Each structure stands twice: as C-alpha cells, then as structure tokens.
Amino acid sequence: MPLLLGVAWVHLPNGWVYSAQGGGCEYPVFLATAAVMRFLLGDGAYALSLRRAPLAALRTADRLA
Numbered sequence: 480m481p482l483l484l485g486v487a488w489v490h491l492p493n494g495w496v497y498s499a500q501g502g503g504c505e506y507p508v509f510l511a512t513a514a515v516m517r518f519l520l521g522d523g524a525y526a527l528s529l530r531r532a533p534l535a536a537l538r539t540a541d542r543l544a
Contacts, residue, residue, distance in 0.1 A: 483511040 487507035493499050497506040519527050 480511060480514055483507050483514065487511065 484507075487504040490497075490502050490504040490507060493501040494503045495505050496503045518525065
C-alpha cells in the first residue's frame with residue numbers, strides 16, 4: 480500500500496490519465512483502491528462482515544419458520 484500511494488504521489492503532477500506523457504496517477508490509485516477493498520472484504524481478522532450478515536439473517540429466519 481505505501482508503494483502504491485508513493486507511485487501515485489510521484490505521478491500526480493503528470494495528470495490523471497495513465498496514458499499521459501510521463502504516466503498519470505489513474506492506475507496506481509485504482510490498484511491502491513482495489514487493495515483496500517480486497518483487505519476489507521476478505522476473510523481475515525480485519526475484514527468487514529457485510530457479506531456474512533444477510534446469510535446469518537436468512538438462516539435465523541429459516542429456523543423460526
């Protein structure tokens with residue numbers, strides 16, 4: 480993550496689009512965002528439990544019926 484943010488910082492003066500002269504910061508920012516989302520939605524200890532909550536609610540509703 481620090482490497483991706485450093486690359487984005489270096490390419491920031493070149494503009495947004497990565498195909499610009501000298502390369503822009505679009506692609507490194509996208510990779511950093513994708514890495515954060517992967518970290519938060521994975522199965523690790525720091526992952527958000529957004530995907531598991533609806534399944535648990537469905538299982539509880541099935542037991543009550």
